[in-house]
Amino acid sequence: xxxxxxxxxxxxxxxxxxxxxxxxxxxxxxxxxxxxxxxxxxxxxxxxxxxxxxxxxxxxxxxxxxxxxxxxxxxxxxxxxx
Numbered sequence: 001x002x003x004x005x006x007x008x009x010x011x012x013x014x015x016x017x018x019x020x021x022x023x024x025x026x027x028x029x030x031x032x033x034x035x036x037x038x039x040x041x042x043x044x045x046x047x048x049x050x051x052x053x054x055x056x057x058x059x060x061x062x063x064x065x066x067x068x069x070x071x072x073x074x075x076x077x078x079x080x081x082x
Contacts, residue, residue: 002059003066008076011035012049012077016070018062021055025062028053031077050076 002025005057012031019026031050050073056062 002062003012010076010077014070015072016066018059018066023055025059026055027062027065027068027069028055029073031073 001017001019003016005016007014009031011033013034015028015030015032017026017028019028026072029052030048030051033049037044037047051067052073054065056065
């Protein structure tokens with residue numbers, strides 16, 4: 001794993017990852033809504049508010065794409081916050 005970071009952004013738990021795969025580097029950014037999951041008594045197991053995944057050719061491209069995805073996620077989830 002080249003990059004693995006988990007943190008809280010408002011009500012969302014965010015997981016960022018860059019992983020080496022045969023084709024290059026898999027980039028993923030997911031924002032989970034754990035608060036709603038708890039309110040629903042664990043059904044479903046998790047709720048994703050934002051999910052982006054793809055493969056970049058190089059580690060440099062993966063890092064650049066990760067920044068873009070995090071910015072996009074922040075804009076997306078900011079629009080849903082009161």
